[in-house]
Amino acid sequence: MQLMDYIDAKGMLDKYGIRSIESRYVNSAEQAVKFAGSDPIVMKVLSNKALHKSKSGLVLLDLRGKDEVKKAYAALLKKAKGLSPYKIIVQKMAGRGIEVIIGGRTDEQFGKVILLGLGGIYVEVFKDFALRICPIKEIDAKDMIKQLKSNSVITYNGKNEKMLTDLLLKVSKLLSSNATINELDLNPVILRENGYDVVDIRILK
Amino acid sequence: MAKMDLEPMMKPKSVAIIGASRDPDKVGHVILQNYINSGYPGRIFVVNKNADNVMGFKSYASIMDIKEKVDLAVIAIPAPYVPEALEECGKAKAKTAVVISGGFAEVGNKALQDELVKIAGKYKIPTMGPNCLGIMDPRSRVDTLFLPTYKLSRPQIGGVSFVSQSGAVGSAILDMISSEGFGLSKFISYGNAAHIDEVDILNYLIDDKETKVIVMYLEGIKRGKEFLEIARSATKAKPIIVLKAGRTSAGMQAAHSHTASLAGSYETNMALFTQFGFTIADDLNDLLYYAKAFESEPEPKGNRVAVITNGGGIGVIATDEVAASGNLKMAEFSQQTVDALKKTMPMLVNVRNPLDLAGDADGKRYEDAISAVMQDPDIDMIIVVTLFQTPGADSSVAAKLIHYKERSDKPMIGIAMGSEYTQVHKLMMESSGFPVYDSPAAAVKSLSELLKYKEYKGSH
Incomplete structure (x- = not known):
């Protein structure tokens, strides 16, 4: 597997309307x-x-x-x-906010999957993440957020939920449309008061 | 790929048992014996070239010698002879086959299994197995299981179809079901899944009118893409309860990213089940708990639960479980219910939810409580705790519960814990379609899953 050049990866995100720092x-x-x-x-x-x-x-x-x-x-x-x-x-520098991880990978059996977790120790230590098979629908994106044990940390702000739902749908589209992506990490994605920033990108082809 | 027609396998008018034997130690002997015991009404043919007569049946040297059409060929002979036997089934135009024999891919003999698949494909014979327990359908009385009936009780007729790759898990479940009071539609243990696999079985059961609930024990999924395609819409048709083995499997590829290290193959399977509305069981007990709730209960209209009990403590535990369930909540009795209960309940009964009828509650008190709660528009589901150890709780309580259960359009399930006396009443209630659980946790999580499934269907 090969790590995609950072600026190229950023360009790929841009194409799907996913804003990175x-x-x-x-x-x-x-x-x-x-x-x-x-x-x-x-x-x-x-x-x-x-x-x-x-x-x-x-x-x-x-x-x-x-x-x-x-x-x-x-x-x-x-x-x-x-x-x-x-x-x-x-x-x-990204503004302050809630850190989440959005990821993806190609499963041998079912194809592309998309992951959402609350950033930092939550996803690592508590294994608190939600996973779905791509492509996802809006209801799936909402279910993913709801499924997280830490969901109240994210959804205390009603705007976050809508923003994150849209972002998940865009990432799902990117994953489904690019067969060559093996693994993807957008980690962290910072959810701010009035927007979000993808701070780090890793795409493995 | 076209759907495989498994109907002649489940509802055969004629069965040929290849390898039926006079020797009671042989699998083929037990299978034939079980066909006789179960009262299978179709034609039975015995194929065994080393005998003229087996247990009173004329024995044919080959299936090709049988003049009549064979719907199902059950093959129970040593592995090396199986391909030839299946080839003969093909020539004899047998419609379906179940290969009980082991000694194929499971012991590394992939070539022999491939040969089998080739023959099944060439003659278009849907073939179950090899290395499987096979199938059982209590309606058509097909029973290819090589487990004697005295060792393994057979369940009653019902709406639950159980699918297991593993024969061991399958037979254990079958035995457990038979002591629960709910019934079976189909039992399918498909072994190595060489020809017929999960996808074919799921396809069949989704269309099968006798199957109300599908229960699957899965070790692996052979055709991921096809499975995914069916899974997308399967649960719209009927509930599918699934237990997936391999939770702790370390067989994950080296991960280069956070995502890949978190989302392995087990997690991805679970994601699929969650996404498409499958009901996930964490262990074998859950499979049974959920199966009986889904088989007998109507869809809940909402999430409000009433608990009626003759033991305060169990009522409190059930209340805690409801609060912890994540999607259920304790109902508040409507004024009408409160008024009705105040009229009928003795002074010592505190009219609130959970409704503690007190330790001396008898059939009459249960009747008064249930008839009021059943009509309450603010209550969606009812849990009835019956501790049969108390003086007033006897068969009249069970009889009243059964009476009202039949008239209820709300899910109504029971909790009863105890030994022989309790078990007799549990069975009495369950065989009348009133599921009874042995703990508040089991009862509450079953209701929780009923609601989850209903909400999934409503929103996806």
């Missing part, structure tokens, strides 16, 4: 500074040799201002030396 590759500290403008950003090293980015210290969060961004770039460049080929990506 603004991201681009940079080749210099200046490019990173220009991308940031006046916003806080995240900077990461992407390399097949380091699959656990945050554990290897290859992710720097909440960088603010020219100096911090430049310093971060220099630091990551140094760490990335042994990881060639690598890329350095910058992303806008």
